[in-house]
Amino acid sequence: MTAIRLLLVDDDPLVRAGLSFMMGGADDIEIVGEAADGGEVEALVDRTRPDVVLMDIRMPTVDGLAATEALRRREDAPQVVVLTTFHADEQVLRALRAGAAGFVLKDTPPAEILAAVRRVAAGDPVLSPAVTRQLMAHAAGTAADTRRTRARERITALNDREREVAVAVGRGLANAEIAARLFMSVATVKTHVSRILAKLGLNNRVQIALLAHDAGLLEDAGGR
Numbered sequence: 001m002t003a004i005r006l007l008l009v010d011d012d013p014l015v016r017a018g019l020s021f022m023m024g025g026a027d028d029i030e031i032v033g034e035a036a037d038g039g040e041v042e043a044l045v046d047r048t049r050p051d052v053v054l055m056d057i058r059m060p061t062v063d064g065l066a067a068t069e070a071l072r073r074r075e076d077a078p079q080v081v082v083l084t085t086f087h088a089d090e091q092v093l094r095a096l097r098a099g100a101a102g103f104v105l106k107d108t109p110p111a112e113i114l115a116a117v118r119r120v121a122a123g124d125p126v127l128s129p130a131v132t133r134q135l136m137a138h139a140a141g142t143a144a145d146t147r148r149t150r151a152r153e154r155i156t157a158l159n160d161r162e163r164e165v166a167v168a169v170g171r172g173l174a175n176a177e178i179a180a181r182l183f184m185s186v187a188t189v190k191t192h193v194s195r196i197l198a199k200l201g202l203n204n205r206v207q208i209a210l211l212a213h214d215a216g217l218l219e220d221a222g223g224r
Contacts, residue, residue, distance in 0.1 A: 038067030
């Protein structure tokens with residue numbers, strides 16, 4: 001089994017030490033580097049080629065948001081999991097919109113942080129439906145009208161079936177659940193998700209969920 005290559009980024013040396021100790025004990029995770037600021041991340045990524053970056057959102061010089069945006073513009077971008085002390089705030093939302101695959105709280109139990117890194121490395125987001133709803137509620141109050149107009153323009157690129165899949169992703173359903181609900185195979189769901197990502201220029205399912213919400217698709221779909 002190939003170990004997941006992990007880069008730790010946090011300005012607090014005690015937090016980095018704790019994460020390193022916790023992650024280093026897992027057989028399937030290899031810590032390939034540490035950084036104290038977002039400004040160090042791109043050079044470290046070039047040298048260490050991580051699969052996942054565990055990124056603090058708040059750092060004094062270059063914060064995790066700016067570092068995430070810079071990383072996700074790369075063709076060979078690693079997955080990013082944001083570390084934060086807040087369940088939902090504007091910076092976390094912006095990091096998710098920039099392409100982060102999810103976030104974990106700094107007081108999350110070690111086993112759950114490990115599970116989040118493994119899920120992201122496998123291509124799955126780390127936002128539960130409950131957390132997604134919380135983020136959506138937080139997002140609703142900020143420039144919602146402008147976001148909705150732009151999101152609805154982008155969504156026109158999808159056909160009817162792809163819109164149904166986007167709604168299901170927005171509701172936090174897994175591929176198997178989407179397949180059962182929409183009467184298609186799991187492989188077909190994966191194909192639709194891949195096409196949605198390509199058509200809309202998105203990085204992951206979290207961004208699909210955010211865009212579906214912004215466009216009002218979840219409201220339009222009602223309880224279905």
